[in-house]
Amino acid sequence: MKIGILGGGQLGQMLVQAGAALGMQFRALDTTADAPCARVCELVVGSFEDSLVLEEFLTGLDVATYEWENIPLATARAGAARVPDFYPPVAALEVVQDRLAQKNFLKKLGIATAPFVAVGSEAELAAAVQALGLPAVLKTRRMGYDGKGQLVLKNPAEVAGAWERLGEVPLILEGFIPFERELSIVAARGRTGETAFYRVAANEHRDGILRVSVVPAPGLTPAQQAQAELAAGQIMQAFSYVGVLTVEFFQYGKVLLVNEVATRVHNSGHWTMDGAETSQFTNHLLAIAGKPLGGTTLRDHTVMVNLIGTMPDATRVAAVRGARLYDYGKAPRAGRKLGHINAPLAALPELLALVSSTAPS
Numbered sequence: 001m002k003i004g005i006l007g008g009g010q011l012g013q014m015l016v017q018a019g020a021a022l023g024m025q026f027r028a029l030d031t032t033a034d035a036p037c038a039r040v041c042e043l044v045v046g047s048f049e050d051s052l053v054l055e056e057f058l059t060g061l062d063v064a065t066y067e068w069e070n071i072p073l074a075t076a077r078a079g080a081a082r083v084p085d086f087y088p089p090v091a092a093l094e095v096v097q098d099r100l101a102q103k104n105f106l107k108k109l110g111i112a113t114a115p116f117v118a119v120g121s122e123a124e125l126a127a128a129v130q131a132l133g134l135p136a137v138l139k140t141r142r143m144g145y146d147g148k149g150q151l152v153l154k155n156p157a158e159v160a161g162a163w164e165r166l167g168e169v170p171l172i173l174e175g176f177i178p179f180e181r182e183l184s185i186v187a188a189r190g191r192t193g194e195t196a197f198y199r200v201a202a203n204e205h206r207d208g209i210l211r212v213s214v215v216p217a218p219g220l221t222p223a224q225q226a227q228a229e230l231a232a233g234q235i236m237q238a239f240s241y242v243g244v245l246t247v248e249f250f251q252y253g254k255v256l257l258v259n260e261v262a263t264r265v266h267n268s269g270h271w272t273m274d275g276a277e278t279s280q281f282t283n284h285l286l287a288i289a290g291k292p293l294g295g296t297t298l299r300d301h302t303v304m305v306n307l308i309g310t311m312p313d314a315t316r317v318a319a320v321r322g323a324r325l326y327d328y329g330k331a332p333r334a335g336r337k338l339g340h341i342n343a344p345l346a347a348l349p350e351l352l353a354l355v356s357s358t359a360p361s
């Protein structure tokens with residue numbers, strides 16, 4: 001079976017590595033020749049919007065998927081028209097690409113989120129601030145990731161100029177949630193409607209980038225795990241979803257509010273490569289290939305430490321009991337995700353000491 005992946009980053013790379021064990025073949029599409037997928041599979045290099053490039057990529061594929069949710073919608077539609085087994089469904093991608101559409105979709109399902117108001121002009125921003133109060137978080141509706149395209153507005157002085165600073169594009173204002181922690185659940189749905197849910201992770205971010213995931217989230221109650229599964233299940237059901245889906249939450253007291261939905265494998269699910277019976281990458285591939293899903297049982301309490309900007313000394317990582325280093329082979333650059341380490345929970349202090357650049361502040 002030949003699977004095409006729109007996007008050739010580390011998520012694609014890890015999909016390919018998981019798929020090798022399933023006898024699958026891959027082709028990725030990326031705008032840069034040195035994308036991580038270049039090291040593990042056939043790579044078509046070019047613009048997502050170039051029809052000739054797209055034709056070269058789509059020819060002969062049995063199944064197509066994506067590892068980046070900001071691919072142009074027209075590209076996804078063209079892909080789905082050419083390769084009917086295109087998953088996750090384009091309708092899901094369309095909703096998650098627009099933060100406002102996503103929040104309205106969640107609201108319709110009765111899933112709690114931060115309060116929000118659409119902002120289409122400077123005057124609407126002033127009205128939205130009146131309605132929600134400050135502090136509030138102003139985000140671009142499209143193309144935001146890793147904390148990019150957003151501003152926390154703490155006082156009226158920060159409101160002035162915010163419309164201009166975010167580029168005078170359609171925005172959404174959200175009430176600021178003074179959350180205790182951030183959580184996420186990775187889930188999968190197969191072509192037959194079969195679902196599987198992983199244990200909820202507790203995630204620490206810094207500068208908008210995920211630093212550490214701890215699984216299972218310490219102190220999470222069975223009711224909260226069930227609530228996370230219910231939300232992910234409802235979302236997948238509503239989309240007739242196929243593939244892996246990730247839901248990020250804010251925990252505020254006992255309440256879980258959905259922050260964001262990602263229609264793909266996710267950084268906060270990298271722990272599954274060592275901490276669960278089947279990794280998120282394998283389950284995504286099984287789902288989109290129409291095969292039965294693998295078990296999601298927790299193997300061990302696990303931590304995932306992201307490696308941002310610089311790689312640690314591999315010898316020192318190897319000396320940490322149970323630690324496994326994943327190197328995406330990318331050139332080091334400030335703020336860039338270069339790899340991650342999975343390890344038993346007990347290893348966390350030791351890992352943070354040697355990965356000081358990624359330690360949460």
Ligand code: AMP
Nearest residue numbers: 114137145146147174175176177205260
């Ligand atoms: P996002 O790109 O929407 O996932 O936001 C990036 C990060 O900004 C989140 O992981 C939170 O740490 C923070 N953030 C986003 N929205 C809010 C909010 N409504 N209230 C408080 N913090 C937020």
